[in-house]
Amino acid sequence: MTGHSIKWCQLFSGRHNAAQYLLQNVPPSTAKEDKIVLGFHDETGLLVAICDLLRNYPSTGEWWIGLLMIDPKYRSAGLGTQILQDVVNMARAEEATALWVAPLEQNPNAQRFWERHGFVEQRTTHTTTRSGRTNTVVVRKKMTL
Template sequence: MNYNLKILTEKDLPAITTLCQEASDYMILATGTSNPTKEALDLLTALPPQKKSEDKLLYGIFDHHNHLIGVLDLIRDYPTAKSWMIGLLLLTPKMRAQKIGEHIHNQIMAQIKAENGTEIRLGILKNNPRAQEFWERQGYTFQEEKIGTVAGVLMPVYAFKRKL
């Protein structure tokens, strides 16, 4: 598995926009439409209430040609101290089902443990059973159904959690 993780910044906005175009199926599933330019900016800047930019880590997942093939959005100490939130793990369609997500998750889990994190939380779109199956295979368990926001649109999501 040849890929590298790198923290993304505003200078990566063009590559993130291209990724959002390539993986527009996710946003169309979520909201019924896709606006890659807005989605890319949201990935870089969106934060939960009371969180600061230093609490956010947006990792780019790059292939061996240094092409951005995915992103992982992480929020430290959210919703509580020592709890981390995965905002999104998104891969381009051609890179899915190759165990990349599983490898990235394992790598990030080790990082969170090293930083004394005790759990990881995430939300899954109610209408995304493939994502639910993926996260359940990674050891996450259902907590509750909530209303979440994706690209400014309110929708039903399943809250999942995994203890470390």
């Protein structure tokens, strides 16, 4: 990751080692080889979006989108849709059967984005961040790839 990328991750999470955590953290039952972190750059090379993926999670053949973070200056211009289409194409190429995501309940823009792209609510649950903050997330699943 570039210095800018690392600072962006630190700013996002409030932790010094956030970039390392993003690149290396996987659930206990997941192989490190199933972790994919994609960076998207503008024409100047500046990182403007990050997408964190897990193959074969929560089940074999399914993919989990752990994070899709886009610089606010690049939102509402189709970049999120383009990234999601790239992810769908990658998952489809590996014969994935579903995509999962769990956006924060208090983020209505994210909720609308995922709904608009065919992700259907499965359940609501609570998560705790590494900093101890509790969030409510809406777990969504997209079956048709």
